[in-house]
Amino acid sequence: MRQEIKIALRYLLSSKLQTGLLIGGVGIGVLVFSFMTALINGLTQFQIEQTVGSIAHVTVEPREREPRIIKADPSVQLLAAVLRDNTQREQIRPWQMALDTITADPSVRVAVPVISGNGLVTRGQAVQPVTITGVKPEQLSEVAAIAPAIVNGSATLDLDGVIIGARLAKKLSVSDGQTLVIRSDRGRERSVKVRGVFSIGIETLDERVVYMNFKSSKALLDLDNGISRIDVKLTDLNAAPALAEKFGAATGLKSTSWTEKNKRLFDAIQGQGSTGSLIKFFAIVTIVIGVSSALLLTTVRRKPEIGIMRSMGVSKTFITRVFILQGAAVGLLGALAGSAAAYAFCSLVYQVARRPDGTQLVPVDPAQGAYLFGILLATAASALAAILPARAAAHIDPVEAISQ
Amino acid sequence: MSNDSRQPLLSVANLTKTYVQGDVASPVLKGISFDVYPGEFVAMLGPSGSGKSTLLSILGTLLRPTSGHFFMLGHDLTVADEDELTQFRNRNIGFVFQYHHLLPDFTALENVMFPAVAAGLMQEEEAEHRAAKLLTRVGLGNRLDYKATKLSGGQKQRVAVARALMNKPALILADEPTGNLDRVSAHQVMELLGEINAESQTTFLISTHDAEIARRCQRRITVIDGRIASTEAASIGSEGMVTA
Numbered sequence: 001m002r003q004e005i006k007i008a009l010r011y012l013l014s015s016k017l018q019t020g021l022l023i024g025g026v027g028i029g030v031l032v033f034s035f036m037t038a039l040i041n042g043l044t045q046f047q048i049e050q051t052v053g054s055i056a057h058v059t060v061e062p063r064e065r066e067p068r069i070i071k072a073d074p075s076v077q078l079l080a081a082v083l084r085d086n087t088q089r090e091q092i093r094p095w096q097m098a099l100d101t102i103t104a105d106p107s108v109r110v111a112v113p114v115i116s117g118n119g120l121v122t123r124g125q126a127v128q129p130v131t132i133t134g135v136k137p138e139q140l141s142e143v144a145a146i147a148p149a150i151v152n153g154s155a156t157l158d159l160d161g162v163i164i165g166a167r168l169a170k171k172l173s174v175s176d177g178q179t180l181v182i183r184s185d186r187g188r189e190r191s192v193k194v195r196g197v198f199s200i201g202i203e204t205l206d207e208r209v210v211y212m213n214f215k216s217s218k219a220l221l222d223l224d225n226g227i228s229r230i231d232v233k234l235t236d237l238n239a240a241p242a243l244a245e246k247f248g249a250a251t252g253l254k255s256t257s258w259t260e261k262n263k264r265l266f267d268a269i270q271g272q273g274s275t276g277s278l279i280k281f282f283a284i285v286t287i288v289i290g291v292s293s294a295l296l297l298t299t300v301r302r303k304p305e306i307g308i309m310r311s312m313g314v315s316k317t318f319i320t321r322v323f324i325l326q327g328a329a330v331g332l333l334g335a336l337a338g339s340a341a342a343y344a345f346c347s348l349v350y351q352v353a354r355r356p357d358g359t360q361l362v363p364v365d366p367a368q369g370a371y372l373f374g375i376l377l378a379t380a381a382s383a384l385a386a387i388l389p390a391r392a393a394a395h396i397d398p399v400e401a402i403s404q
Numbered sequence: 405m406s407n408d409s410r411q412p413l414l415s416v417a418n419l420t421k422t423y424v425q426g427d428v429a430s431p432v433l434k435g436i437s438f439d440v441y442p443g444e445f446v447a448m449l450g451p452s453g454s455g456k457s458t459l460l461s462i463l464g465t466l467l468r469p470t471s472g473h474f475f476m477l478g479h480d481l482t483v484a485d486e487d488e489l490t491q492f493r494n495r496n497i498g499f500v501f502q503y504h505h506l507l508p509d510f511t512a513l514e515n516v517m518f519p520a521v522a523a524g525l526m527q528e529e530e531a532e533h534r535a536a537k538l539l540t541r542v543g544l545g546n547r548l549d550y551k552a553t554k555l556s557g558g559q560k561q562r563v564a565v566a567r568a569l570m571n572k573p574a575l576i577l578a579d580e581p582t583g584n585l586d587r588v589s590a591h592q593v594m595e596l597l598g599e600i601n602a603e604s605q606t607t608f609l610i611s612t613h614d615a616e617i618a619r620r621c622q623r624r625i626t627v628i629d630g631r632i633a634s635t636e637a638a639s640i641g642s643e644g645m646v647t648a
Contacts, residue, residue: 003522010509308505311466312519312567313494315487399461402501 004318008325011298019330022294026334027341029287030378033280034342034369040276042365044269048237051265052258056112056143056231058244059261060102062090063254091226098251099230107243109233112139115214116228117221119184121164123172130168130210132184134217143231146198146211152176153196157213161195165206169197182210186222287334287378288385291327295389299323299396306393307401316394323390324383331382335375342369412439412475413574413607414463419472421458421630432458433469434630442574443605445598447612447621455630456611457579463609464497464577465489477574494523498568498606500597502580504560506552506567512539512559513548516566525571538566542596558589565596569606578610582617594620 012019092098095113102111115134120127135143137157147155151166153176162180164172174180174194183189192212199206218224232247234240240257248255259266299306306319346366353361421433432455440446450456461467463474465481473482477496481489506515516535520526526534539548542562547555555563561581568576578597582590594617601608610621618624626633 002528003518007507010507014509304503304505305507308499308501308507309518309522310490311464311493311499312522313490313492313497313571314519314522315490318522398466402503402505 001321004321004325007322008329011302011322012326012329015298018294018298022291022330023334023337025290026287026331026378026382027338029283029290030335030338030374031342031345032283033378034339034371034374035346035364036276036279036283037374038342038346038366038369039362039364040273041368041370042360042363043272045365045368046360046363047265047269051262052237055258055261057234057237057240057258058232058247059256060092060098060230060232060247060251061228061254061256062092063252064090091223091228092230092253093226095227095230098253101250102230102232102247105243105246107234107236107239109235110139110142112136112142112231112233113214113227114143114229114231115212115217115221115223117184117186117217117223119182119210119220121168121172121210122181122183123174123179126172128168128171129208130164130182131208132182132210132212132217132221134212134214134221136214140211142233144205144211145200146196149198149200150196151199153194155198156195157211158195159213159216160191160193161213162192163196163198163211164194165209166197166199167203167207168210169194171207182212182220184220184222186220188220188222190216190220192216284377284381287331288381291330291382291385292388294330295323295327295386296392298326299389299393302393303396303401306396307398310396310398311402319394319396320387320390323393324386327386327390328379328383331379331385332375334382335378338378339369339371339375342374343371410441413442413444413477414440414609415475416463417473417475419459419462419474420470421455421462421467422470432630433462435472436627436630436632437472438625438632438635440575440607440609442607443601445601445608445610445620445622447610447618447624448627449612449615449618449624450627450633451613454627456613456627459627460577460579460609460611463575464499465493491523494519495525495571496574498571498573498576500561500564500568500576500578500581502583504552504557504564504584506560506563508551508553511549511551512544512555512563515552515563516570519567519570523571531570535566535570538569539563541600542566543592556589558585558592561585561589561593562596565593565600569600569604573606575607575609578608580612581610582612582614590617 099111099113102108112135117132119130119132121130133143135157140155140157141147146163155163157163162182169175172180175197176194178194179191180194181189181191212220234243241259244255244257244260309319343366346364346369349362349364350360350366355361416439417437419433419436420431422429422431436459448456448459458467462469469482473480475481479492481492484492507518510518513532513535516538517531520531520534521528536548539545542565544559544562547559552560552563581597582593585593597608597610598620600606610617612618622637624636
């Protein structure tokens, strides 16, 4: 193999301009590949963080109760409408056992019991419908990314405190420290103080959600022994569908993954990934075509030399290896250069392309450029691209080549 | 020279070659038979288009004949497969062409070493030693590390001769080896081939249409229109050179 490597390198070095252009071409292909990977992954992460950061990865809720249908006479065609059973309140009770079962799974980062219900908030003559979410103060950040979104006050949930969205605060003309009255759909009422105002940027959250202390909300929503749901955060987002199924089976409760609850977002992310894959595919195809055509030209140019090698008893395998090694060398060097350029470019975009508030304009993530994969793929693709020229070179007729 | 008691190195029997293009068949060799014995220095004469180069290509196992047989070192090379021929060529046949066909990116030393190291016949160190010795023998001991492109025409052809000798072949086929050289260089190269033949008993079959070169050979085979027109032995001249 040493001789093959020697000849391959000599061939590449003897046409420095062609080799440089070839390496540059592969480099640009890999640059596009890695930049697109960093961009698509960054964008996906950004979208997931924006959405999933504020919601549970798996939500475990009570099953909807359905009335049992009495077995009908088989000779009679049954016409039935399934009506929801409203005779009992939907809640998880007892909930500690279900929570322990879920928490015991190593894939679970945290499982949070949540009280949820509807109510009205009043201040003076202003009345606004809201969703009351009761959580333990120390688990608030696990249920929603509230703390970084606080624009007024703080993210503290004492027994008398609530945290409300900025749009709701504006409609009620309240701010940190002011008092509100909350009335639940169970008819209970409580006077609370605004401890913090958040602005997440999602209209429904900023206008409709009121975060409340777990204990206070239990009393307000009349759920002394039960809870409304368990919000589960996982170590791996992608494992959510499988784990939702697992938790459902283990607890007998209704368990839904974030992908199911946000199907449109999930489809959009998948579509975005497919588009990225298509662009990356074309980047690799460009590399293959570029390397293959340049090496075919080399084959034509080196025809007499290849002919003389064959006349000296050099095997076809030897010639094939020389050309495949050239392809692999060009691929490796181009990929290394392209990956380095992609990392530098991604880092530059990451640092420079920002809005005045410091958020990213282009959500590229330099750490997610799949550089090693890009290098291996481009090298393998270039080596494969060399097969056609290598075969052409190995099948050169030495008599014809020498007589040129 | 009587060779009746010796085994021929190369034995050609009724060899034909016809090129077919579409419906047109062009016979180039029309039944060639001759023997070449070990240590012989043979000229193959004939005008352009007579079939000399085609015959040399067939004998060098680069081209397959249409019919007939030829044997070398006891092997029927018309029935061998391509891999066998490639290996046989590497070990037993050396080529010197009209154009040197050196690898331009390699030095003189690397060019000469190439047939041995590419086929794995010798370790690099051993090959380097032999190549240096051969280059010194052809008068280029001071040009070992010169790139092929930096050598003159005559020097390049001498490197090609050294390369042909690298694997100690039984037969060297030379196709118009001085065709691209000036008179002085041509003379030097022919002198060199003659000396190597005398020193190592390497067999040479030299295709030429230069009567002067042919006069230096022990035997002359004349090919005209794809057939052997004559085979003529030469006598040794007063200076030890072969003369007509």
